[in-house]
Amino acid sequence: MNRVLVVAYHYPPMRGSSGIQRTLKFSQYLPQHGWQPLVLSAHPRAYANSGPDQLDEIPREAIVHRAFALDTSRHLSLRGRYVGWMALPDRWVSWCLGAIPAGLRMIRNYKPQVIWTTYPIASAKLIGLALHRLTGLPWIADLRDPMTDVDYPADPLTRRLYRWIEEQTIRHCTLAVCTTPGAIVTYTKRFPDIPVSRFALIENGYDEENFANAAALQKVATPGPFTLIHSGIVYPSERDPGPFFEALADLKRDGSVTAERLRVVLRATAHDDFLRPLIERHGIADIVTLAPHIAYRDALAEMLGADGLLVLQATNCNHQIPAKLYEYLRARRPVLALTDATGDTAAALRHAGIDTIGPLDDKAGIKDALLRFLALAEAGHAPLASDEAVAANSRRARTAELARLLDQVTVTVPNAQVKGTSEAC
CATH class of the missing domain: 3.40.50.2000 (Glycogen Phosphorylase B;)
Structure with a gap:
């Protein structure tokens, strides 16, 4: 079975976000298409709302590692206040400290063929960028929605950093996946020098x-x-x-x-x-x-x-x-x-x-x-x-689309390309 390293902040036991379902269902159904998910997520302490609701839906084929992560606003603040740079690009930036070495170790031990990262946590893109540049593995970036807009994020500094992460992602990823046709139009206009073939559409769905x-x-x-x-x-x-x-x-x-x-x-x-x-x-x-x-x-x-x-x-x-x-x-x-x-x-x-x-x-x-x-x-x-509209939107159908993209970008990476790493936090 081929292997894909899945970098996802939103994953059980996190609760309270519909974004969890996209990654969870992909990991659940990918083994049926010949792909074993290696899930690199965050330590549950980082979640403001967690519980066992969907833990039993994680497939037995999945290997899950929950790397060190903190929520700046809850763990690193003093009386509810913290220095702004400690939450750039987001409040979970500390996840990068745990996830990058943990991801390198997972790549070394399990030798996946592809890296797949998913938004809406901007830090996930930094992790994917680092792992891609360090290993040479093909990288599929699941952007979902556009990361930035004219006035989003509202804070100018955060917006500039998001723009940089967005550009680095588009320019270095093997494929960029969006969830709507409009998002693809936005990115092709924003990056006219990037070939349209770099973008793919996988909409959300239901299970x-x-x-x-x-x-x-x-x-x-x-x-x-x-x-x-x-x-x-x-x-x-x-x-x-x-x-x-x-x-x-x-x-x-x-x-x-x-x-x-x-x-x-x-x-x-x-x-x-x-x-x-x-x-x-x-x-x-x-x-x-x-x-x-x-x-x-x-x-x-x-x-x-x-x-x-x-x-x-x-x-x-x-x-x-x-x-x-x-x-x-x-x-x-x-x-x-x-x-x-x-x-x-x-x-x-x-x-x-x-x-x-x-x-x-x-x-x-x-x-x-x-x-x-x-x-x-x-x-x-x-x-x-x-x-007809309902049937076309099933998570099983969406996972088949993702499996085709994984097959498309699969390459064999020599072990020499994967650098060593220290133990994850």
Whole structure:
């Protein structure tokens, strides 16, 4: 069996991010395509939220090493404050100190044919760059979404460093993988001297086995208000719910929406402290509920039993598609998407046959979209994803695409090219 070194911060026992599923499912299904995953992840202490929920989904074929890593804000701060450079390019930069020597040792011991790194932790790209330059192994960089934009990251110094990491990654990797067509367009325009053949598309997806297990936990529906669920992180900028809250407040005042008609559940937002005052300020606490994190399987069961599912995606993320969208499509529940009609998220929904879409940043447009959505869903006429669209988005199908890329770049690296290393921390 061929071997691939997988550098991924997001991996069980970490919880609370849909980004975990991409790497976990790749590692689970790659052995079926002749590839053994060697997973280089972070020590669990680095995770603010961890648990055993999905540890049993790690395949027995996988060799997992959890290298030394700290979270600067939690482990290296004094009364919640720390020197800025200690969190560049991100709060987990200390992972590089453990992961680079650990990765070299794994390469020396197991002799993988390919390195595969995955975002959204920028430090993973530094680790991949270092291991690639030190060993000469081909490197597939899973960029997922663009690392930078005009005003992202917000801090100018961090943005400059991200730009440097992004450029070094694009110029040195063997292949750069994105999750949306728009992301590839962004990079080909940003780096016009890089051949288009260096970029590949592997979208996110859903896992059928997880949904089959979740179906057993699905609760019997009980009478009550229409329940609209947003499952996952609500970023203050990229998924700003402010105009949505304003629209709900207006509709509540004119009686179009009441607590008896609608219940909005924001599950595991990771920003409850930011959202709670907004909800109180708009007087919609009887309609909008902040719910805690639950196990992944329970979250899928909640999706299956929801009356509707909510997508929030700002215009500054037009070349991104939330990973949860594919799970929403598989759940086959009505979807209300508040996003830019010209972005990749809206395009993916329309391709699946769903047109219940409204803007995220326009209160009037949100009111119209929400009322139309509720009317369709309550009447049982809301559009659902087609069977063809759902089947095309399975994690098994996505893993087959990755295996083809791994086969494409596979080379034999002489042992002399792999330099020695010290013991990992």
